[in-house]
Amino acid sequence: MAFPLSIALMKPVTDAAPTLSADPAVGAGIAALTGRMARGDEDAYREFHGAWFHRLFRYVLVLMRGDEHAARDVAQEALLRVVRRIRSFDSEEVFWDWLKCLARSAAADHGRKSTRYHRFLDWLSHRPEPMVAEPGPDVLETALTSALDGLPESDRALLRAKYSERRPVREIAQESGLTEEAVESRLSRARAALRRITLKLLRDESGT
């Protein structure tokens, strides 16, 4: 299987434009949303989580090289840092950059084998927080595409119909002569396989 992740990792850091989220509410009301979050509004945090969690998690997944358990911990730590340091943002891009910064900082802390003593020394010497390097912009997309290529043709066609062509499950079921439940079941298995291969590719890339 061709896997051009090495090339992707060497690309310059240009992930400034947030192209991963399709939720229009995210960009429109970012100032209002972050303002409400800064005031401690729980509903605002629910909206934020619904709109940004998956995107943040995908980013952390790449940072943690496909280690899903570590990615969960780091993503949660990044969210806790959001709660502690939230302020109002006027731009979605700036907000996303800030989120990425928190995520990299959380990833660095997670990866460090230092003790509280070393952290205390860091604090005493006013050292800046350790950061994990920004990954290339297309690492995950490249891995996903490669993972898709590694799936059986039937799963690949099913995922493309559902996610690339955005066709409803009912239509896919009618076309394939299956029930909607059967299509959902096959989609679930195909998604799990896609995730498994993607994470493996990310892990393998970190080992090379």
Add this chain to the structure above:
Amino acid sequence: MNPEPDLNRALDESHPDEVVTSSLAGTLAAVRARRRRRQATTLVGTVSLVAVALWLVRRPIEPQPANIARVPEPPAAVQGVPRIVLREITDEELLAYFPGQPAGFATVNGQREFILLPTESTE
């Protein structure tokens, strides 16, 4: 640049629901804890301010130590003796204390002095 952008959604939907649910629950718990800390800090700050204000208002007012130091201490030898109040008087008032007696002022060696001459009754 990204031939399969919607595959991200496939990856998102492949995560178990409990991952998202527990993450949201943890985030909201942190929000509540932060709010409680803020409220506690505000309460402690307010109580402290009120306590300081009450103490300032109700404390007994005492003379400043610096002012006490400026008051001249009475000589140790005079302590216990009734205090004599001295008042400066004019020449006329002085002469009025000796009515009918030969008294007056004279300049002796360049200094003005009060002179009281003895009378027959005093001799």
